[in-house]
Amino acid sequence: MMTQQDALINYCLRLGDSSLILGQRMAEWCSNGPTLEEDIALTNVSLDLFGQARTMLTYAANLEGKGNTEDDLAYRRSEREYYNTLLSERPNGHFGDTIARNFLHDAFLYHLYTALKNSKDETIAAHAAKSIKEIAYHLRHTGEWVVRLGDGTEESHQKIQQSFDDLWMFTGDLFEMNEVDDILIKAGVAVDLNDIKKNWDSTVNEVLQRATLQRPKDDYMQTGRLQGMHSEYLGHLLTDMQYLQRAYPDATW
Amino acid sequence: MNLKEKYTEQAIWDMIAQIPDPEIPVITIEELGVLRKVEVLKDKVIVTITPTYTGCPAMKMFEDDILKTLHDNGIENAAIKMVYTPAWTTDWMSEAAMQKLKDYGIAPPVKGTQDKGVLFGSAPKEVQCPQCGSKNTELKSQFGSTACKALYQCKDCLEPFDYFKCI
Numbered sequence: 001m002m003t004q005q006d007a008l009i010n011y012c013l014r015l016g017d018s019s020l021i022l023g024q025r026m027a028e029w030c031s032n033g034p035t036l037e038e039d040i041a042l043t044n045v046s047l048d049l050f051g052q053a054r055t056m057l058t059y060a061a062n063l064e065g066k067g068n069t070e071d072d073l074a075y076r077r078s079e080r081e082y083y084n085t086l087l088s089e090r091p092n093g094h095f096g097d098t099i100a101r102n103f104l105h106d107a108f109l110y111h112l113y114t115a116l117k118n119s120k121d122e123t124i125a126a127h128a129a130k131s132i133k134e135i136a137y138h139l140r141h142t143g144e145w146v147v148r149l150g151d152g153t154e155e156s157h158q159k160i161q162q163s164f165d166d167l168w169m170f171t172g173d174l175f176e177m178n179e180v181d182d183i184l185i186k187a188g189v190a191v192d193l194n195d196i197k198k199n200w201d202s203t204v205n206e207v208l209q210r211a212t213l214q215r216p217k218d219d220y221m222q223t224g225r226l227q228g229m230h231s232e233y234l235g236h237l238l239t240d241m242q243y244l245q246r247a248y249p250d251a252t253w
Numbered sequence: 254m255n256l257k258e259k260y261t262e263q264a265i266w267d268m269i270a271q272i273p274d275p276e277i278p279v280i281t282i283e284e285l286g287v288l289r290k291v292e293v294l295k296d297k298v299i300v301t302i303t304p305t306y307t308g309c310p311a312m313k314m315f316e317d318d319i320l321k322t323l324h325d326n327g328i329e330n331a332a333i334k335m336v337y338t339p340a341w342t343t344d345w346m347s348e349a350a351m352q353k354l355k356d357y358g359i360a361p362p363v364k365g366t367q368d369k370g371v372l373f374g375s376a377p378k379e380v381q382c383p384q385c386g387s388k389n390t391e392l393k394s395q396f397g398s399t400a401c402k403a404l405y406q407c408k409d410c411l412e413p414f415d416y417f418k419c420i
């Protein structure tokens with residue numbers, strides 16, 4: 001039987017890992033953005049996400065009480081010990097792929113954190129209240145780009161429609177729940193993701209409609225993240241991100 | 254040495270309040286609202302700060318600068334406590350701090366503009382150019398040279414400038 005403490009640690013890892021992995025993806029854009037302003041924007045988002053990841057991983061490390069720091073959790077876990085959303089680990093692809101992926105994820109985090117502001121766990125509530133201010137900027141940024149690309153040229157429309165079609169099978173994972181959620185919802189710490197889904201649907205529909213894009217049909221949805229099952233892409237990402245600490249353990253600046 | 258007998262909390266506050274923001278050196282940690290609280294215990298000083306943005310790299314500088322200032326004043330045993338609630342807001346900045354930002358060439362936050370609809374059209378209507386004072390300005394990017402700033406351009410004097418985002 002899982003304790004509430006174990007459930008809370010797992011929940012913090014989910015939140016922290018999703019921000020960390022998406023932050024790492026955004027960092028890959030550094031110096032590769034389509035314009036200078038956009039390069040700066042994408043890496044600004046990365047910075048915010050790393051900040052958010054740090055708060056949650058620090059909290060998870062403290063709850064574990066094994067003397068780990070947030071860096072140990074980031075650099076010393078293998079992919080099976082990661083609980084980030086499947087969407088966050090999708091490769092950057094072209095600019096439209098990144099915008100579509102981040103928009104779907106930003107809308108999820110925006111509504112999740114809005115609800116978590118009322119969490120009975122003080123640290124999570126404070127984290128949500130703080131992060132929501134940053135995520136609002138991220139969502140506005142990606143939402144505007146979705147409209148610009150979708151309602152842009154024939155080519156940009158077709159490309160970003162394809163991005164949404166390709167990514168759609170990873171959106172079901174965002175709203176999956178298990179025993180961890182059951183325990184924490186009962187304790188008033190977590191929120192029911194079915195409720196978040198309704199708000200997410202309405203934001204996504206509003207933006208897709210404005211962008212003259214078709215919402216893809218819910219078909220097969222990839223799953224397994226809650227058990228630490230990921231796509232092959234996460235392993236490659238971690239290999240890159242963790243290289244230094246794996247090659248030179250405990251190296252510091 | 255009993256720190257409590259030697260220093261009041263106000264004395265410690267005054268000692269560190271003037272530490273400048275490393276990226277915007279015209280405003281201090283006090284004016285920025287990052288410095289939240291000072292506690293003096295018998296053998297230890299605890300300084301509570303709050304981050305502007307969760308990933309702001311300047312936070313580490315703030316911590317180091319605060320500890321160094323305290324050490325330079327003979328207080329060896331000091332600790333920094335980071336709090337996230339209440340979440341930092343640009344509303345904590347004084348009018349004087351806003352004026353300093355403007356004089357430095359950064360348009361200060363337009364108060365009460367952060368809560369309008371998240372999607373679309375929620376950028377502040379009137380951001381004044383810190384160079385020529387014109388209100389005929391245009392948002393270039395919501396993300397600027399640091400986490401707390403957006404990039405604008407004046408359509409009259411044509412100068413690009415930083416706008417301190419309202420959050």
